[in-house]
Amino acid sequence: MAKLVINETKTQGVIAPEIYGHFSEHLGRCIYEGLYVGENSDIPNVNGMRKDVVDALKEIKVPLLRWPGGCFADEYHWMDGIGDKAKRKKMVNTHWGGVMEDNSFGTHEFMELCRQLGCKTYVNGNLGSGTVQEMSQWVEYMTFDGVSPMADLRRENGAEEPWTVDYFGVGNENWGCGGNMTPEHYANEYRRYQTYVRQYDDKRPIKKICCGANSDDYHWTEQVMKTCFDHTPEHLHGFMDLISLHYYTVPGPWEHKGSATDFDEEIYYKTLKKAYDMEELVSRHSAIIDQYDPEKKIGLSVDEWGNWFDVEPGTNPGFLYQQNTVRDALVAGINLNIFNKHCDRVKLACIAQMVNVLQSVILTDGEKMLRTPTYHVFHMFRHHQGAELLASEISGSSKTGTEEWKVPELTESVSVKDGIITITVNNLSLSEAKELDVVFAEKKDFEVVEANILASADVRDHNTFDDPDKVVEKEFTGYSLDGGLKLTLPAASVVEIRLK
Numbered sequence: 001m002a003k004l005v006i007n008e009t010k011t012q013g014v015i016a017p018e019i020y021g022h023f024s025e026h027l028g029r030c031i032y033e034g035l036y037v038g039e040n041s042d043i044p045n046v047n048g049m050r051k052d053v054v055d056a057l058k059e060i061k062v063p064l065l066r067w068p069g070g071c072f073a074d075e076y077h078w079m080d081g082i083g084d085k086a087k088r089k090k091m092v093n094t095h096w097g098g099v100m101e102d103n104s105f106g107t108h109e110f111m112e113l114c115r116q117l118g119c120k121t122y123v124n125g126n127l128g129s130g131t132v133q134e135m136s137q138w139v140e141y142m143t144f145d146g147v148s149p150m151a152d153l154r155r156e157n158g159a160e161e162p163w164t165v166d167y168f169g170v171g172n173e174n175w176g177c178g179g180n181m182t183p184e185h186y187a188n189e190y191r192r193y194q195t196y197v198r199q200y201d202d203k204r205p206i207k208k209i210c211c212g213a214n215s216d217d218y219h220w221t222e223q224v225m226k227t228c229f230d231h232t233p234e235h236l237h238g239f240m241d242l243i244s245l246h247y248y249t250v251p252g253p254w255e256h257k258g259s260a261t262d263f264d265e266e267i268y269y270k271t272l273k274k275a276y277d278m279e280e281l282v283s284r285h286s287a288i289i290d291q292y293d294p295e296k297k298i299g300l301s302v303d304e305w306g307n308w309f310d311v312e313p314g315t316n317p318g319f320l321y322q323q324n325t326v327r328d329a330l331v332a333g334i335n336l337n338i339f340n341k342h343c344d345r346v347k348l349a350c351i352a353q354m355v356n357v358l359q360s361v362i363l364t365d366g367e368k369m370l371r372t373p374t375y376h377v378f379h380m381f382r383h384h385q386g387a388e389l390l391a392s393e394i395s396g397s398s399k400t401g402t403e404e405w406k407v408p409e410l411t412e413s414v415s416v417k418d419g420i421i422t423i424t425v426n427n428l429s430l431s432e433a434k435e436l437d438v439v440f441a442e443k444k445d446f447e448v449v450e451a452n453i454l455a456s457a458d459v460r461d462h463n464t465f466d467d468p469d470k471v472v473e474k475e476f477t478g479y480s481l482d483g484g485l486k487l488t489l490p491a492a493s494v495v496e497i498r499l500k
C-alpha cells in the first residue's frame with residue numbers, strides 16, 4: 001500500500017498566499033461581462049462589478065489579481081482608460097478577436113475590483129509598445145501621495161488617495177507578443193524601464209517582476225539573469241523582486257489542441273503528464289536563478305498557467321472560451337501541489353484566466369454564472385495560503401498511464417497553520433481507487449477537522465448553465481482512523497483532509 005510520510009516537526013517555509021493568484025485580461029468575456037458589467041447593467045453589480053462573481057470569488061479567498069494582460073498589456077496605453085467614461089477612446093482589441101474596446105474598465109475600475117475582492121494588485125506595464133515615460137507616469141498616477149501632475153490628475157478623476165500597487169510587471173512575454181526581443185535586448189530594457197518604476201512610499205514598496213521564460217526556454221532565463229546582474233551595483237535593492245515563467249498545458253499541436261470535454265484515455269494521461277512537467281520546469285528555472293541569487297531573494301512568478309484547449313465550438317476563436325471538466329480539476333491540483341512544494345522559490349502564480357477564458361474558475365452566460373471544477377479545487381486548497389509547508393513524501397506508489405504517457409499515481413502537499421494540518425492529494429489514475437496510509441514522524445493522536453473531495457462518475461463531467469452543480473466539492477468520507485489514518489482515494493479525484 002502507498003504510504004504518505006509527513007514530518008510535522010520540520011517546516012519548510014511559508015506558502016505565499018499569492019501562489020493562489022489569478023489573471024484577468026482584456027480578452028473575450030473575461031473583464032467585460034465576466035467581471036465588469038457597468039453601473040447601468042441589469043445584472044446586479046456594485047460599482048459595475050458583478051455581484052454574483054465577486055461573491056463567489058471571495059469564497060476562494062483570491063489573494064491577488066493580475067491585469068490588464070497578457071499580450072494586451074504591451075498594447076495598453078493606460079491614459080485611454082481614465083477620466084469620463086463617455087469620453088474614453090473606443091478602439092480595436094487587435095490581439096484578441098478584433099472586437100471594440102471602449103476602455104470603460106481602466107485603472108480606477110481595476111483598483112475598485114481588487115478592493116471588493118480584498119486582494120493584492122498586480123499591474124502589468126507596457127514595455128513592448130509603450131515609453132519609459134508612460135510607464136513611469138502610470139506608477140506616479142497610481143501611487144504618489146504628494147503634489148505632482150499625475151497625482152493631481154488622479155485626484156481630478158476622483159481618487160483622492162493613492163492605491164497600493166503590490167506587484168508591477170515590466171513587460172509581458174517580451175520574447176513573443178511583447179516585442180519579439182532577444183533575452184539580452186529585453187534584459188537591457190528591463191534595467192532601464194524598472195529604474196523609473198519609482199517607489200513613492202517606503203511602507204508600500206512595489207515588487208518588480210521581470211519577464212521570464214516561455215516554458216522550457218532555459219536560455220532566456222540564463223541570459224536575462226546574466227545581463228541583468230552584469231555590472232549591477234549593490235545599491236540596486238529591489239531591482240528585481242520576481243522573474244516570471246509562463247507555461248500552459250496543451251495536449252495537442254497548436255492548430256488542434258484538443259477538445260476541453262471530449263477526450264480519451266490517451267489524451268487524459270497526456271494532459272496530466274504535460275501538467276506534471278511543471279515540476280521539472282520550476283526545478284530547472286530555479287536552478288538557474290540559484291546561480292545568481294543563492295539566498296533566494298528573487299521569487300519565481302508563474303503568472304500564467306493552466307490548460308489551453310480548442311475553444312468551445314461556435315464561439316469566437318479569439319475569445320479563448322473553453323469548458324472545464326474533472327481533468328481540469330486534476331491539472332489544478334497537480335500544479336498547486338507543485339507550487340506549494342517549491343514555496344522557497346515560487347512566490348506567486350496566476351491561473352489563466354479568472355473568468356470565461358482558458359482554465360477559468362468561473363463561467364458566465366449573460367446573467368447566469370457557474371463555478372467550474374477548478375473553482376472547487378481552489379476552494380479546497382485555500383487553507384494552504386500563508387501556511388507553513390511540511391516535509392512530505394509518498395512511497396510505495398508507482399506510475400499510472402498509457403504506454404506513452406505516464407504520471408505518478410498520487411501527488412500531494414502538506415501544510416500547517418494555526419495547529420491544523422492540511423493534506424491535499426490527487427489520485428491521477430483514471431480507473432483505480434488508491435489506498436494511502438498516512439504516517440507522521442511523532443504525532444499519534446489526531447482528529448479530522450474536515451475532509452472534502454472533487455470527483456465525478458466520468459472524468460469528462462463538467463458544469464453547464466442547465467446543470468451548474470454536476471461537479472462540486474463534497475464531503476469526503478473515505479478514511480478510517482483505526483490504527484492510524486488510512487485514505488481510500490477514488491479514481492481521478494482531488495482530496496483535501498484537515499487534521500488537528
Ligand code: AHR
Nearest residue numbers: 069070071072172173352
Ligand atoms: O492568456 C492568454 C495569453 O497567453 C496571454 O495574453 C499571453 O501572455 C499568453 O501568451
